[in-house]
Amino acid sequence: MSLSEKYPKEVKRLLSKYPPEYKRSAVMPLLYLAQREEGYVTKAAMKDIAGLLEITETEVASIVGFYTLYHDEKAGKYRMQVCADLPCALRGADQFLESLCGNLGIKVGETTADGLVTIESVMCLAACDKAPMFQMQGPDGIEYHENMTVDRTMELIEALKKSGEAK
Amino acid sequence: MAHILLRHRDIPNINQIDVYKKNGGFEAFKNAVKKMKPEDVTNVVKNSGLRGRGGAGFPTGTKWSFMDNKNWPHYVVANADESEPGTFKDREIMEQNPFQFLEGVALASYAVGANAAYVYMRGEFWQVAAFLDEKIAEMEKEGFLGDKLFGTDYSLRIYTHLGAGAYICGEETALLESMEGKRGQPRVRPPFPPSFGLYGKPTVVNNVETLTNVPLILANGADWYKSMGTADSAGVKIFSLSGRVKKPGNYELPFGKTFRDLIYGEGGGIMDDRPIKAIMPAGASSSLIVADEKALDTQLEYAAVRTLGADLGSASVIVIDDTVSIDWVISKTIHFFKHESCGKCTPCREGNHWMLNVVNRIEHGHKPEDVTLLLNVAKQMQGKCLCALGEFATMAVVTGIERFPQDFKA
Amino acid sequence: MADVTLTIDNKQVTVPAGMLVVDAAKKAGIDIPVFCYHPKMEPAGMCRMCLVEVGRPMIDRATGKPVLDEKGEPKVQFMPKLETACTNPVSEGMVVKTQLTSERAKSGQKETVEFLLTSHPLDCPICDKGGECPLQNLTMEHGPGKSRFIFDEKQRLAKHVPLGELIWLDRERCIQCGRCIRFQDDVAGESVIGFDQRGRYTQIVTFSEPGFDSVFSGNTTDICPVGALTTADFRFGARPWELQAAPSICSQCPVGCNTVINTRREAKADGKIVIKRIMPRQNEQVNEIWLCDKGRFAHHHFASEDRLTKPLINKEDKLAKASWKSALDLASEKLSAAKKNLVVLASGRLSNEDLFNLKSLADMAGGKALLYSDMGGGALTTRVGVSAGFDLGKLGAGDAILVAASDLYEEAPIWWLRVKAAAERGATLIVANPRATKLDKHAKFVIRYSYGDEVTTIEDLKGKNKIADAFRKAENAVVFYGSEGVGLAGSASVAAAAAELLTEAGHVGKPNSGLIGVWGRANDQGAWEMGFETSDDLAEELKGKAVYIAGADPAGDDPALAKALKSAKFLVVQDISLTATAGLADVVLPAQAITEREGTFTSGDRRVQRFYPVLPVTGEARPDFAITSQLARGMNYILEGESPSIAFDYLTTEAKSFEGLHYAKLAETTEQWPLVGRGEVNYGGTSYENKHGLGAQLTSAAARGENYKLPAAKKVKSLRPKEGELLAVPVTKLYDQGTTVIPAALLAERIGEASVTLNPATAEELGAAAGELVKLSWNGSQSEVRVRTDESISTGVALVPRSFGMALREPVVASVKSAKKVK
Ligand SMILES: Cc1cc2nc3c(=O)[nH]c(=O)nc-3n(C[C@H](O)[C@H](O)[C@H](O)COP(=O)(O)O)c2cc1C
Ligand code: SF4
């Protein structure tokens, strides 16, 4: 199903933010919408968006490729993006990331066996005073988790697992 | 002293519209729209000495007065991309004191005759955007945004727009490209946004913090604002303090306090009471300052910081102590800039790639020829890039190697 | 715009205000190296190659006057940083120091080259661009000779990435200058390639289906400053320095693009000279520096094996080789005997000289000279066509362009490109077509009519409405009319209606106004100028006559014509290969291909241009005009048969519009802007400089102030299909199965199979989905074809592409049956 069939109101609302002759501006919000489905932007979705905005698929793909929050490949249901940039690293982010990976038994960039979480190391997330921290990019958007410990993170993952199973 | 920007620290729940209104909220905007000419609003801001808080410190009122009045419509874009490593002030403002910020956007819009304004937020601020959308809806409901405001002919709408993970989109022309649905790559300047901005129309781009100053400047007057801070840098500034300090966080201070005040006073000193080694006053794009007594006693204002061979920029002060080696610091910054280089221009695209290769080797054991090479490559990038990011990428490298030679010895 | 005087490398230069420093330097003979800048595109300032020192006169803030030094000269303030010459417009009193006079600029440029080389492979010895590569040239000039970048830290990237079947990408060689992408975005208006990723990972990708879906794709290989983009056709084919270069004119459509044909001798071709590639040759008033992919890639027919090498005479129903003398003797004897019953049938594939001799022969014998064409109305273009001085590149704000019954993108791509550019410059573009075309996007007004309503649609523009007003009020107005959905009679009516429209609005007799036919062949316009006419009933004209056919294959195109020719009294066919028509002939005379001889073509916008010999002559083939002259001699008429230039001189005395032209004049060139070629390929790309002539334009009867009459526009009766029937109409596709296209194996995928296009609803009614086979029948002919659907066409219509083996040359009532049902 196309985006405008599935989310007619949302698509309309997003388009209404921009002057009609510049509807191309809506490409970024529409990509977020498309990404809700599979956790990444499928080729079909790119085609769909291209059609909606009267641009080419190549132009849409070019946007997906440029920005790091859009993905064109499947990963875990949640992407746990740990900030390991300079200010966070000065407050122990690198060690946090390392022990987290150790606990989960995967390396940065890998996904847990159950497909729930992919661990990524990312650049500054504007929460430098609350390191260690990460954001979870998942089906419902992006959520910040600040002043984290490995234990609390593992609890969070457990909870996500449970809520997934419950559904 | 009561906060001017981080007012939520003094007034609980100011992020609720009733509380904001009770504390004088929207009076400045209402007054401006009903009683002031747009250019008068600009003049108050000009006279207040307010300078841009996004990094370049450009006088805000002057920027507004550059808007090309032969070309319409006009736009205002609030720069909430906040991606400089070490900067986390705009987020606090938007989460805790959103109405003051939005009122600032509204005042700027009225001053330049814009009927639509956008808040461009980094994509990670997903939740902040949802929150701001609610706040904007509340303002519309209460008649602070919408058509024919306060019974005048002036109409204004504010929209949020999320980026998607690209530091370069903080650069104002890259931001505009991104808003237009393109790859966030900087444009050739001139022309500058006030003559050729969003959709090719005159546009004011201002930082969130800059705009958040505006309502109180309008409410209390230019002289009130100018009475704070220094002759060079008027008013107050939020310092995002991070790194090896005991109490990292945002601190709102008038310009003119010293690094010592900030780091040892507000920040409670260095973790484990270690000796301080270096300061980056403007995030990852800063020069590294040797944190000696002179530096610590230097005033926090644009001009004074320049005497230390650095810029105050967005005032994201990263503190480095003696447990940290500078080669590691620059490998982190190079890593960052290599990742964030948009790839449009050659020196930045290739230079960062090259620097990363060299610094990786340096980390595995210093070779004097690699240190020299790294310094050469960084200097070779300087003065050639299309936008400031390429320049930023070289600052810590050059000053790190030159000012901390002991950390690069074989 | 006012002029500005500045100093570049101590030279005073005066150029128009607004010009960029890099261009101003070029004008002054100073080459500032560039990679991303291209004079045909907006500057991007991204490669940072063109760094120079720029100084501007100091202005006293208080007085606004220049600050003077001790000598009373204005003080110049130099910028602390080097600036890009490609993004800075000139200003009065500016002082520029390039690499020639500034060490700083020189080392800045050198440093940029070093940066580029950190990621660029050193595979020049096997690179197609080697020898004409700006990066290679600049490296030789500036290169430190030693790399500070550790070789094994270079990025390894894919080197053979097809961006489609036509263009290949070498990811390692790409220097991210974005020229190709900007060409597609801005010049071609087809954003089908783009950058993916960012930073050092930036790379070119396409997501279009088929890959790199644009008929202008080849141009990106000319402007790519390195060997990153190459054509599948030429890739690894030869080294640039081995190639000979001969100027020519593209013969694929009426635009008349100027080309250079690169050849070399090849062992694998038995030591023969073969064509390796076709390159654009600059003619700013024709093709600028571009070529469409058909013109570039469909050259393989020149190498076709089945060329006629000797005359043939029909003996006992078999064609047998004969001597020129016996063939000519027999042919002239029979044609001579026919007298008034002689019909000469020729096509726009021939040159002006050929057509002139053929027409003269027919006239002298008292016979008829007929043009073999699916489009009519050409006589009108000689009267109210665009005239000497016409330049599509000059049309812009204040002017109007009507494109009627033509899909310009498919029929004449370079015109499409230039019409789009004119619209972008502000010309009012009106597109009137029964279905959506790629030009719609650029049009101010789009008129959609039903097939059959062409004439009334154009007549409406004489009335009172917004579009009519815009057309009438324009300073200059041009009408392009083509053959979308119309045959010979229909297009003649369209032309008549358009001519009336232009005349009534006063848009005739001026250089940049008038009628332009979007012909099927390169020199149809020349034939009309020579006085050829079309016939409404060609089969009837041919029956029982002595027929002399040159450069046309009616029997191959249309069974009805084949039948008529079988009944001809005597048939002489002159062609380059053994066509179906030649198969029916009594005498076959082998002609030279245009690559083997000299001559001229007249483009659709009435520019006469010379082409030159490129390849050695095949067998005993002779130029058409010479053969006609030799035939004529046998009939006791004298026609020039030795020199095409003298033949041309004769024709200028007969055809008024050619008055005053001669070969030397056609070979004249003037300096064109932007300067390209000159062995300096980093600026404009590898398009060739034009050293062999820009050609010259014809006058129209209206421009000469003559009295002329216009035929009234015949309203062709719209065929109304009955229930269960369809109106089948012919349309043109760029890549068709024509004899000049098919031998280009590379294009096979783009050509595809024969198809019929229906409205999806119509297709559904017929029970045929897109992609399915159906049986199309009309007038006793039938064809099994693939269904395509297009929502923009009306129901009840079937579009049948020309030159796909279906002899549908006029709109007819047809029926379509799903092949499934048939079985
Ligand atoms: C690479 C780069 C990143 C930037 N990032 C930001 C940013 O995140 N937020 C911001 O307000 N300004 C940023 N700027 C500065 C903006 O370009 C611009 O100067 C600023 O938004 C103007 O607002 P101001 O006058 O209120 O400071 C950045 C500049 C560069 C070159
Ligand atoms: S300096 Fe870097 S970020 Fe700026 S344009 Fe050049 S490549 Fe892009």
Ligand code: FES
């Ligand atoms: S920056 Fe001027 S040519 Fe590329």
